[in-house]
Amino acid sequence: MKQRMSLKVYGQVQGVNLRSMIKVKALELGLVGYVMNNNDSTVSLEAEGERPALEALMSWLRDRPGNCRIDRLADDWSEPTGQEDNFVIKY
Numbered sequence: 001m002k003q004r005m006s007l008k009v010y011g012q013v014q015g016v017n018l019r020s021m022i023k024v025k026a027l028e029l030g031l032v033g034y035v036m037n038n039n040d041s042t043v044s045l046e047a048e049g050e051r052p053a054l055e056a057l058m059s060w061l062r063d064r065p066g067n068c069r070i071d072r073l074a075d076d077w078s079e080p081t082g083q084e085d086n087f088v089i090k091y
Contacts, residue, residue, distance in 0.1 A: 002080045004033075005054045009043040009061065011071035018043055018068045019089045025060055026087040029053040036090035047087070048080040 009018070014037050022035045026047055031054065033047035047054055064070050 001051060002049060003051050003054060004046065004048045004078045004080045005058075006076040006078070007045050007047070007058065007061075008038075008074040009045070009070055009072075010074070012069035013043045014041055016068045017066055021065050022057075022061075023087055023089055025057060025065075029056055031057065032084040032087055034084070034088050034090045046084075048082070048084060 019035045019037065022043075022045060026033065026035075026045075029049065031047045031049040033045060035043060035045040038044055047057060058073060058075065061070060061073060
């Protein structure tokens, strides 16, 4: 069953290539949506796909990929919108 996950990532998450790594992982998992930096030094992402793939992305982030330091993940789940057809980095 497809779902939409909104995720905010807290910690040392900007300037460490995290958005690019998230994009690669999301595409690998067959997800669509976007990732972007926020003015409060966090990273946000919106992703849609099968629940196990979304949970795999969260689990991968909990393993702290690359040189980032993730202190906390804040997630929210909803019905998919079907508006995206790719996973992109928003600037």
